[in-house]
Amino acid sequence: MVPLDSVDLAAIWLTLKLATLTTVLLLLIGTPIGWWLARTRSKWKGPIGAVVALPLVLPPTVLGFYLLVAMGPHGFIGQLTQSLGLGTLPFTFAGLVVASVFYSLPFVVQPLQNAFEAIGERPLEVAATLRAGPVDTFFTVVLPLAKPGFVTAAILGFAHTVGEFGVVLMIGGNIPEKTRVVSVQIYDHVEAMEYAQAHWLAGGMLAFSFVVLLVLYTSRLKQGWRG
Amino acid sequence: MRNGFSRRCAALLLSLMPLAAAQAGEVQVAVAANFTAPMQAIAAEFEKDTGHKALLAFGATGKFYAQIHNGAPFEVFLAADDSTPLKLEQEAASVPGSRFTYAIGTLVLWSATPGYVDDQGAVLKKDQFKHLALANPKTAPYGVAAQAALAKLGIAEEDLKGRLVLGENITQTHQFVATGNAELGFIALSQVYRDGKVASGSAWIVPAEYHAPIRQDAVILAKGQHNPAAAALVDYLKGPKASALIRSYGYAL
Numbered sequence: 001m002v003p004l005d006s007v008d009l010a011a012i013w014l015t016l017k018l019a020t021l022t023t024v025l026l027l028l029i030g031t032p033i034g035w036w037l038a039r040t041r042s043k044w045k046g047p048i049g050a051v052v053a054l055p056l057v058l059p060p061t062v063l064g065f066y067l068l069v070a071m072g073p074h075g076f077i078g079q080l081t082q083s084l085g086l087g088t089l090p091f092t093f094a095g096l097v098v099a100s101v102f103y104s105l106p107f108v109v110q111p112l113q114n115a116f117e118a119i120g121e122r123p124l125e126v127a128a129t130l131r132a133g134p135v136d137t138f139f140t141v142v143l144p145l146a147k148p149g150f151v152t153a154a155i156l157g158f159a160h161t162v163g164e165f166g167v168v169l170m171i172g173g174n175i176p177e178k179t180r181v182v183s184v185q186i187y188d189h190v191e192a193m194e195y196a197q198a199h200w201l202a203g204g205m206l207a208f209s210f211v212v213l214l215v216l217y218t219s220r221l222k223q224g225w226r227g
Numbered sequence: 228m229r230n231g232f233s234r235r236c237a238a239l240l241l242s243l244m245p246l247a248a249a250q251a252g253e254v255q256v257a258v259a260a261n262f263t264a265p266m267q268a269i270a271a272e273f274e275k276d277t278g279h280k281a282l283l284a285f286g287a288t289g290k291f292y293a294q295i296h297n298g299a300p301f302e303v304f305l306a307a308d309d310s311t312p313l314k315l316e317q318e319a320a321s322v323p324g325s326r327f328t329y330a331i332g333t334l335v336l337w338s339a340t341p342g343y344v345d346d347q348g349a350v351l352k353k354d355q356f357k358h359l360a361l362a363n364p365k366t367a368p369y370g371v372a373a374q375a376a377l378a379k380l381g382i383a384e385e386d387l388k389g390r391l392v393l394g395e396n397i398t399q400t401h402q403f404v405a406t407g408n409a410e411l412g413f414i415a416l417s418q419v420y421r422d423g424k425v426a427s428g429s430a431w432i433v434p435a436e437y438h439a440p441i442r443q444d445a446v447i448l449a450k451g452q453h454n455p456a457a458a459a460l461v462d463y464l465k466g467p468k469a470s471a472l473i474r475s476y477g478y479a480l
Contacts, residue, residue: 073407090408091358091392173392173403174363187395191289191366 003196010177011185011201018093018181019161022100026108026157027150029101034112034153035138053106060103064170067099071171091173096181099171100161107156115149116142152216159212163205252279252456255300257291259307259443260398261332261369261415265476266305272472273463279456287396289366295320295448302451303460305329305443307397308368312444321446329464330478332441333416334372334433337425339405344429350411351382356390360403360412363393368441369400373413375438420477435479443478 037049055063071077071089078088089095119142127137143150165183172179174188182201189198258266263285270281284291288307295301295315304321306312309328315321336351338344350356364370370393377384384391392408394400397415404412416432419425445464451457463469470480 068402068406068408071408087357088408090403169395169399173358173360173409174395175389175392178389184395188363188365190293191287191363191395193289193292 002200004200005197007176007180008185008197008201011180011182012204014093014177014179015162015181015183018096018100019158021097022104022161023108023154023158025097025101026104027154030105030108030112030153030157034109035116035142037109037113038116052109055103056106060164060166061170063103064099064167067102067167068171071095071098090171091175091179093178095171096168096179099167100164103164103167104157104160107160108153111149111152111156112146115146115152118149119145148220151219155212155216159209163209252454252459253282254279254302254451254454254456254460255282256284256303256305256460257295257299257301258283258285258305259288260285260396261307261417262305262330262443263398265330265417265473265478268472269464269469272468273460276468277456277459277463279459281456281460285398287366288368300450302448302454302457303445304448305445305464307332307441307443309442309444312446315446315448319449321448322452325447325461326444327461327465328442329445330443330473330480332369332372332443333435333477333479334369334376334413334438334441335416335419335425335477336376336411336431336433337401337404337414337419337428338411338430339407339428340410341427341429344411344431346431348376348380348431348433350431351377351380356410358392358403358409359387359390360392360394360400360409360414362397362400362413363395367394367396368443369397369413369415372433372438372441376413376433379437416477422475 033048033052037045037052068090069075071081073079073082073088081087081089089098123141123145124137127141132140163183164181165187168179168181168184169187172181172184174180174184182205186198186201186205189195189201256266256270266283266285270283274280284301288311291299291301291304291306292311292315295304296318304312304315312321312326316323316326336344336348338350344350351359361373362370364374374384377387392403394403394412397418400412401414401418403409404414413433416425416430419427419430445461447457447461473480
């Protein structure tokens, strides 16, 4: 019998909601950033690229701690959200979404940037000679050509957000149905010595992650991976 | 030439190793997060007085329990409760007869803002705070004590719904309050108590009869059975110098 209770199921549902919302936001934010990084000759390309990649190397505790301080009542993000009448972000679902966007940013931007770079100048020049405007070119030429990049970015962004732990632990406050995601719930079960539930959730995470990567790598092989 | 040098270095290291082990002993200690500050002070004195070095790891008691059962190298365990050491003893993971109470924790309602918490805890009944932090009662004894204190004050948890934030351990709970993200929270007195008074913010020391005593027990683990430094540390913890230090951080004994 599966020993998972309603709290576990709420954590699973919350995690899926968080990952979905984060992925959608990241695709919206990551596309212009990735496009800019792929095409620019600006001297800011290096610094911006480095900032985007920071979450790859920083321990989540560093990111979580800075977000906790910055989004708190005395931090600059906290001051901003308070002056807008939104209160402060830690311990809220919105706060988790903001943190996850930072945390998973490179996993979305980098595949997109690679995909855009792989397209090269030529299709864009051809489109221009056919009198396509920049917006038209982006939607009719760039997007279809970069599709594998978008698929990779979405999958990685989603999976990485599901796997998030340290940041959520630092700013979440472990509130059921608001900030208690699966990874935190597993940690709780392990600490409370409820190993049966911990195994079910942890095993589920393992299976999920494997399937996601399997789909990703199999589809890459099939299409000869252009992005 | 280079080869000969590295061989000499290796020989030197090998000859030093038994020397180090025999003279200044080392003991690996797992310490409950709430006991971080006093244990650092005690370890410094312990090294000065005995020559033994205590290597300290701080964290949640439940996590240490899982690690100990999976081969963690800890030799002495200072838990945040009395049930985990008892469990380890029953499972023959610790040295029989080594279990003892090293401190009794004091719960405090604390805010980083001066004047915010009154000396009766009446602030809890006013609806002015957005977040009250406590350690997760599922995993931390200070969280269980905080729940009991709320019940004693007649505050139902439903009234606090959406406003209770849980730290994974007492350190994180303190962090939530110290950064101002939670206006107030139940933490360990040891975290804010220095030289006989609460060092910053405002606090209500929860009367001991509001909750079951937070008995913190220690054991020598199976891995430390034959380590003289482990036995020395336990003796030292029971001694007058350590007791005075433990009390100075707001623990009872």
